[in-house]
């Protein structure tokens with residue numbers, strides 16, 4: 018019988034990696050999660066505290082999956098504080114995926130914060146198809162740069178390159194991830210731009226890409242409860258991020274009134290991005 | 292004029308509401324966004340029932356709020372999270388073509404006229420009064436189990452609107468026929484049956500109840516036979532349209548509810564496992580069934596089970 022991905026399963030955390038003082042990767046054995054596509058997410062249950070959506074991180078171990086969590090509010094702080102031996106519940110993976118055309122020869126990936134998680138998974142797939150890949154890692158400051166070493170390792174040997182930008186210039190290129198983008202698209206021709214991270218950043222990237230007629234795929238976030246298209250909490254315009262997304266293409270993004278403009282909070286009221 | 296002929300076989304009158312087909316969105320499913328309502332309507336749903344709206348915004352419970360149990364069955368304790376009537380009236384203000392029924396929830400009869408004053412001038416075809424949410428105290432089922440409160444609320448609402456109202460009932464401590472009778476005698480134009488059924492899920496590995504609220508309401512396939520029974524019992528004795536709800540996942544389920552006595556049928560949890568073609572598949576299944584049976588309009592099957 019096929020396994021029902023909707024039924025919650027428990028997983029024991031087998032390894033943790035501190036990425037920065039507020040970002041931690043939790044590794045656990047989970048066959049379904051280990052096979053997730055880039056852009057998909059798991060609903061992660063922290064017993065008696067919360068259940069939250071988390072992108073699936075590349076698992077370095079066979080049959081294992083991982084999530085990388087940034088400490089934020091109640092749920093993410095509780096998850097961040099979990100250790101080897103603790104249990105979490107899992108549903109999913111849910112959502113669609115980034116798509117890659119075999120005609121691509123060179124692509125650009127731009128991520129900020131934990132938005133880098135699905136992009137790393139994507140970068141692994143892309144390099145396997147012998148497509149060159151540039152990854153821009155955006156951070157506010159040097160201490161918040163994550164996954165640089167890991168990315169540099171598998172984007173070496175002509176497979177691609179890594180550009181780090183920091184808002185305050187404390188490391189890498191000074192400026193935002195989109196400043197990094199402007200620079201690199203002036204130097205190289207790309208077939209597609211993939212992005213995940215703060216929405217204001219993604220909106221900027223979408224606009225720059227539009228001017229250059231570059232196709233974009235963006236993985237969006239909205240407040241989620243069910244993850245399976247029942248509750249409607251994660252709607253953006255006529256789409257549900259959990260089921261129609263998380264990845265949307267240029268055509269869909271250009272038809273969204275709310276992308277980069279508005280989001281709904283836990284009670285469903287629409288708020289404006291500042 | 293193929294379109295017109297199609298709508299004729301499936302069009303139904305639900306009291307004063309005329310729908311192009313008997314399918315409706317159940318309250319609380321995809322229920323807060325006008326853009327989503329339009330998408331569903333463009334995908335051939337008959338009408339929309341919104342998330343239950345309260346006077347003030349409600350955040351609801353912490354997650355997990357929705358737990359899939361397998362076999363198209365779900366448990367939820369969302370806690371009536373909703374944006375409140377002010378924000379919601381703005382949401383549907385520009386509604387032009389979607390038949391929208393607004394679901395209302397309140398903790399006292401005074402809440403309802405307040406909400407109606409925001410909504411009554413909008414393009415809304417009726418109200419559904421949620422007196423049966425099984426997992427929020429002082430709202431929903433606690434009221435639905437109190438016949439005097441039910442009567443007071445319905446009479447108050449009827450004084451403030453001329454739009455049709457349906458009272459949504461569930462499995463509480465009172466008999467479903469008796470509480471429906473109280474609602475109808477107080478002025479309800481229709482009954483919607485049923486809401487979710489109080490239920491619970493424990494994870495045996497961690498030995499922990501999964502819902503943050505511990506107890507919630509069961510929906511989906513498992514509750515369909517209960518819904519069918521309630522619709523049958525209510526529609527057999529009360530002379531108002533009954534809207535069936537609970538566990539509908541196919542055109543056959545719609546037919547079953549209608550034979551039991553439902554004039555229209557709501558669809559909820561199952562939409563989680565379906566795509567944009569869902570309502571087209573339901574309506575074409577219904578049309579094929581009616582053609583095979585030589586029935587001209589689907590209304591002819593409503594209550595056929597009452598013979599038994």
Ligand SMILES: Cc1cc2nc3c(=O)[nH]c(=O)nc-3n(C[C@H](O)[C@H](O)[C@H](O)COP(=O)(O)OP(=O)(O)OC[C@H]3O[C@@H](n4cnc5c(N)ncnc54)[C@H](O)[C@@H]3O)c2cc1C
Nearest residue numbers: 069070071072085086087090091092093131238239240241
């Ligand atoms: C598809 C998807 C993938 C994600 N991947 C990651 C990831 O890999 N790593 C990571 O650290 N974070 C990720 N997030 C964000 C993460 O889910 C939220 O930060 C987390 O839910 C916040 O919970 P909290 O209790 O700590 O914060 P709260 O204090 O409750 O809220 C803080 C912020 O998080 C948002 N938020 C709260 N609950 C949810 C929820 N259930 N769904 C979505 N947003 C919520 C709130 O709107 C608010 O902006 C992802 C979100 C989505 C939708």
Ligand SMILES: Cc1cc2nc3c(=O)[nH]c(=O)nc-3n(C[C@H](O)[C@H](O)[C@H](O)COP(=O)(O)O)c2cc1C
Nearest residue numbers: 317318319343421485486510511537538558559560
């Ligand atoms: C997530 C969720 C939220 C719900 N919220 C409401 C609500 O706000 N008001 C209401 O009257 N019913 C609510 N219900 C109950 C449904 O409208 C419906 O009565 C019930 O789910 C049975 O139908 P189904 O089996 O097709 O889902 C909710 C159900 C679910 C699953």
